[in-house]
Amino acid sequence: MSNEPAATPTPSDFIRDIVAQHVADGKYAGIVTRFPPEPNGYLHIGHAKSICLNFGIAREFGGVCHLRMDDTNPTKEEVEYVDSITDDVRWLISGWADHVLRYKRVGDTTAQRVEPGEGTEPFYASDYFQQLHDYAVALIKAGKAYVCDLTPAQTDEYRGSPDKPGRPSPFRERSIEENIALFARMKAGEFPDGARTLRARIDMTSPNVWLRDPLLYRIRHAAHHHAGDAWCIYPLYDYAHCLSDSIEGISHSVCTLEFDVHRALYDWILENLPVPQPRPHQYEFARLNLTYTVMSKRKLMQLVKEGLVSGWDDPRMFTIRGLRRRGVTPEALRAFAIGVGVTKFNSLTEVAVLEHAIREDLNQRALRRLGVLRPLKVVITNLPAPVTCQATNNPSDETAGTRDVAFTRELWIEREDFMEDAPPKFFRLKPGGEVRLKYAFIIKCDEVVKDAAGEVVELRCTADLDSKSGGPNAGRKVKGTIHWVSAEHAIDAEVRLYDRLFTEADPEEDGRDFKTVINPHSLEVVTAKVEPSLADAKPAERYQFERLAYFALDKDSQPGRLVFNRTITLKDAWAKEAKKV
């Protein structure tokens, strides 16, 4: 069953407008986009926006989209990240854009695109190292690149600053022959890390610092996770990215706003090399920011490394893996990522928007179940024998059917569904009051049993045996309905109740350290009493414990030991009402 909203409007934004115009003009033979993560960390919800944009454009304009590892820095990248990124991307687009995803054959370095399958893998920028190298030689031969011997510190100093022009490197005027020879020796491994670089010869006085003879290659005697030991010089982002786009035949290279100033360099490189035409162009949009979270890989890494969360897939993390583990579906994440829109405005989106998308999705698909998080015993004093009740599996899906639940003399109800001194608007159980037990009977609280400390430990109630749900006299109305489970039949489950990781909407407001505003209550673990049908809970299934929240089975679950993650609570009007008092 596809849970994509039936009437999802086709998104429209300034980038799609440009693509549409190019399609109308027939500028490119086909639309080819790409999602180019660096495999140095896990994907987060910000990447989800980019994935949905790039794959969305491809599917809407009859194009294709490459997954490409932007792996030009061997010291930071690992196969572990390649694998997780690939898995997350395929999960996110599943059932939506699988058909536009393109890979290449394992071992192929010519960017021949194929559909994913046996013997294929994502594209890698590192597959193009030889071509990139050859292009660099061409640049040198054209007098447009040179080998520079400045140290890193000197390079910085010569570059100047945004408001002060730089000055030329003393090595800027080396002869072409000398540059060719030196670059060859760099490649041959004759120099130590950092000793020399290859730089483009552009303009040391440009107001755009990225045009002040930017570095193209640096020396790194390090093995590469994909290219192996073949190289000891590695290209930098600006040089590798535009050419990788060109090599793969990308038409629209979409990235985030901070690359705006790099566009001039992107264009310079492609205009000064004999690349196929029409060449790709870069377009920038604003990255996603969400309230009550931090978004950069660096900060997420910090949370993981310092043990503030259990890992990259901690359900409190807004990594794609964390969201997955929490129980968010790809449909919900997509609906959100597409819904926030694409602009150049630096925005801060409220998490409420994400939460809404998750609830909307889960409300449609979740199986309803009865579960009590914080149990309080109820004894039905007048129940002659156990009774079987029929419960609806999913009110928004008739085909989900019903199931039987046992109603017995001893039950568990939610502790917070009883109040001894209840305000007038409290519609649940109170001494002498009546409430309906969902799918079962109306009960009346006759007696409150307390322990020596004065804490309520048991309620003794009588059921209106005539009021059974579905029965002839079920029509009698009481104001409240609460959930329950049979004490005899209920099974235990560990339930992890997650809340937002930060107490402040903007954890880094005024430059404060986000670690000072971590929510100490972002995880609470309880042992819940849940109905026995949940013993068969499946990882792919989603559940709503009625009146409480949506849950998904955690990977820590084992046969006989259930673990559920709370994906998101139901909206709770009573919580708001209770706060007013």
Next chain:
RNA sequence: UGCCAGAUGGUGUAACGGUAGCACAAACGACUCUGACUCGUUUUGUCUAGGUUCGAAUCCUAGUCUGGCAGCCA
């Protein structure tokens, strides 16, 4: 006080010289065997100042504010 980008309700986003709309949030109400869902109603907006025009969120000028840019990271 260098260069680039941006500014529409609380938040996000439409309107492409012609009625400022949608979503989330908020408030109120209806319904309810989930205080959920659903439905209805309501509040709140074009950064400022000039100009062009019959008419400006949109075009022009000036200003204000915000973000980005000085890794041998991407």
